[in-house]
Amino acid sequence: GENVEQHPSTLSVQEGDSAVIKCTYSDSASNYFPWYKQELGKRPQLIIDIRSNVGEKKDQRIAVTLNKTAKHFSLHITETQPEDSAVYFCAATLMSNMLTFGGGTRLMVKP
Amino acid sequence: KAGVTQTPRYLIKTRGQQVTLSCSPISGHRSVSWYQQTPGQGLQFLFEYFSETQRNKGNFPGRFSGRQFSNSRSEMNVSTLELGDSALYLCASLPGQSYNEQFFGPGTRLTVL
Numbered sequence: 001g002e003n004v005e006q007h008p009s010t011l012s013v014q015e016g017d018s019a020v021i022k023c024t025y026s027d028s029a030s031n032y033f034p035w036y037k038q039e040l041g042k043r044p045q046l047i048i049d050i051r052s053n054v055g056e057k058k059d060q061r062i063a064v065t066l067n068k069t070a071k072h073f074s075l076h077i078t079e080t081q082p083e084d085s086a087v088y089f090c091a092a093t094l095m096s097n098m099l100t101f102g103g104g105t106r107l108m109v110k111p
Numbered sequence: 112k113a114g115v116t117q118t119p120r121y122l123i124k125t126r127g128q129q130v131t132l133s134c135s136p137i138s139g140h141r142s143v144s145w146y147q148q149t150p151g152q153g154l155q156f157l158f159e160y161f162s163e164t165q166r167n168k169g170n171f172p173g174r175f176s177g178r179q180f181s182n183s184r185s186e187m188n189v190s191t192l193e194l195g196d197s198a199l200y201l202c203a204s205l206p207g208q209s210y211n212e213q214f215f216g217p218g219t220r221l222t223v224l
Contacts, residue, residue: 042217089153097167098167
């Protein structure tokens with residue numbers, strides 16, 4: 001089955017800096033890669049996703065890149081703000097209703 | 112449109128007991144997936160139901176089971192509870208087609224004493 005590894009497990013940045021979180025996946029058949037943000041005590045919420053026929057996708061301060069050959073994808077957050085502090089999860093799947101998640105990254109943005 | 116709802120939100124049980132958790136998907140969504148979230152194991156897929164049929168199952172023991180009703184509401188059951196079953200149980204719904212965002216419910220926090 002699919003296996004997703006996520007790094008780093010914790011990330012501390014200064015407000016205004018950029019943050020990058022990286023994930024690798026094992027199953028070359030996976031074709032959908034969402035990123036979720038989970039604030040303390042709340043449910044995971046999708047922040048951006050990318051499909052295997054696209055190499056990059058951007059939504060305001062958030063971007064995701066996908067390298068199918070290397071089987072890795074990354075989340076980039078620019079101009080970080082304190083409200084970006086949360087746990088971020090990457091995931092990979094061939095079928096979008098059965099997600100395999102990475103271990104999560106706790107992002108702390110210091111004001 | 113109402114979001115995904117889960118009941119109860121919190122549960123405390125003792126070892127050996129069984130528990131049933133409920134999930135009501137977004138109206139019109141026919142697929143419901145269940146996930147277990149723990150600090151040690153992260154988010155792990157349990158199973159997925161579509162039109163009252165289990166389509167996929169994760170790597171969990173047979174003590175974990177589920178079902179889906181004709182109105183798409185889903186329940187999961189855990190029998191013979193163990194301390195390690197303490198977790199946040201999340202359900203997610205989507206319309207049933209591929210390439211759609213999964214909408215998560217608030218979760219049920221299960222504590223096994």
